[in-house]
Amino acid sequence: MYDKLTRKDIELMEAELEDRRLNIRPKIMEEVKRTREYGDLSENYEYKAAKQAQRRNDSRMRYLQNMIKTAQIIDDAPQNADTDAVKMYDKVTLYLPEDDETMVIQVVSTVRVAPDAGFISMEAPLGKAVLGKKVGSTVTVHVNDSVSYDVQIQKIEPAIDDGSAPLLEY
16 A cells, blocks of 8 residues: 655655765764774674664665655645645644543644644544534544544634644654
């Protein structure tokens, strides 16, 4: 299955990949070379840490390359979209009647999720539930077969992907 990514997602991934290739990787290689000179590698913690950083960086680079290569590009602002309905990156104010609380979210792609900052995946139950809905709609969010809750859409502020939602790290 291919990940659905926006053009901005791809741009951010390409920028990170370039930074890792041109800046981070040479520094790590220099650190590996420097710590290797300490001698006995079996008890050389600095060398092991540098090699671990090298493996982590190489792994992240492979991940980014694979994501870019296999991505299904989606339009984060489709031309035929209902302008009154929730679209990706719109700021949506939700009322949770069960908790008598409000929250503001933005529905983002799967690689830009940060729930604590209000960035909710379009594939998460909440993201799926609100996409395409209008102000005043009460929607049921199905977490799983036995858990669900209602949210009411109070306000939709049209927005674009300004790059503020960070790429996921692992």
